[in-house]
Amino acid sequence: MLVSTKKMLSNAKNKGFAIPSANFIDQISVISHIKTAEKMNLPLILSYAQAHSVYQSIEEAAMLGHFYIKNSNVPIALHLNHGMDFQFIKKAIQLGFTSVMIDASQKNLSDNIAITKEIVDFAHKRNVAVEAEIGHVGTGMNIGQGETDVDDNSIYTTVTEAKQLVEGSGIDSLAVSIGTAHGLYKGIPKINFDRLKELSQNISIPLVLHGGSSSGDNNLEKCALNGITKINIYTDFIANAYTYLKKTDTNNYFDVKNSLSQSMSDTLAHYYKIFHTQSLS
Template sequence: MLISSKDLLLTARAGGFAIPHFNFWDEISARTHVAAAEQKHVPILLAWAQKHEADISIDEALNLGKFYGAQAKVPIVLHLDHGFSPDLVKYGVNHGFTSVMIDASAEKFDKNVAMTKDVVDYAHQRGVVVEAEIGHVGTGLSEDDANQYTEVEAAVEFVKRTQVDSLAVSIGTSHGVYKSAKTPHLNFERLSELRKAVPIPLVLHGGSSSGDDNLNKAARLGITKVNIYTDLANAALHEAQAQKYASVLKMIEAEQDAIKSLDEHYIDVFDTVKLNQVETATALGAL
């Protein structure tokens, strides 16, 4: 079933766990993410990012997401990830995404506020929740790079002015592949400060290869959603290459097994509660 992310993230915030956010880039990955969620009996965010539109268009992603999400035996949030264009994000709002992200984090603070508020006003009128980002999560960071940690006062002001539903914060993770083989150092002190000061769910981008202990601790300290893409894509690619002399069917099966195994691993890392526990929390008024 397709649902909004609002109640899920609020429940995760109250319970000290995180909901998995798995990006899909084709039919195989979309179907496999849903299968993993059903196997583990947990809700997930099934996400398409604007940067993947050269490989899979927004309309193709909507068709796949709505099809697999609607028939799923567990709640599925169909999420538009890293929408840099407000027009594209609004298109997503109108055509079936149940959650969207407007990413103006590379802009100056006031422009980020203005772009985000515009999308929030538009989406809320249509019953869709919005994620935004403040404090830019880098790309391929090494340990020596100066990551732009999210400032607490700026985050509080941003939420107040935009009325956004969830906020992606920067505490030391990176998009893509890390340049260093070392597990990144995460600023848990900053995360704790943000959790106390910011009244909405916090989310973490760049979860891939950021360390299981790091991610588990982040979930316990206030991260309600963790984005995973690079590890999944690399695992699928590795298996496909390993099966290059096998049949197409064997190649697809190998990709599915690799993706599903990682999905289930990260669900365990995030301490994502099983569906009946989410329903119980909701019934008890944890939202």
């Protein structure tokens, strides 16, 4: 069933767990994600990123998402991840996405607030939830074994600026930067749990974590149990699919499809357990 992230994340915040935001780029990933959610009887945030329009158009993503969600018996939100401009986000809303993210995190604070508020004003009139980002989650750096720092483009979220963005824009959830990065790491990132605690204690709306892939099970479990309500996963789906495929000794197209689907299902099932995701009922 198609739902908004608003009540979903509020439920997760109150009960102390996180919900996977599983990015999809094609029909195989959509079906795999939803079947896994149904098998485990758990909620899901099915996410499509603007950057992935090179793989499938937003119209195709909306069509696939709505078709498979409509036939599902678990609560699923259709979410636009990292929307970068008003026109693309507006199109997502018109196509029936139930929540959208505006990523103006690389702008200065006043511009971030102004841009985000414009999206909020448009979306809320149409009962669509809005996520924004303060601080900036960069890309992983392969700097050797052990703990890994995020790159120079990553900026940690401060409580003061987070409050200003929340109060000035009226957003429903906030993506924070506490040490994760997009992409793969070599080693495990160092998460600033003290900053997460400060943010969790001072920000009233649900908090979101980007760059969940390869961030370490212990790190992500601790985030889920200490204030993060939504954790984005993308790279691990793609990396694990390739790993499974290399182990599949076949020249049969359908075996290849099954291998890719199984890898994504196993990845999502793993993170459901790490995030301590619960049923919303």
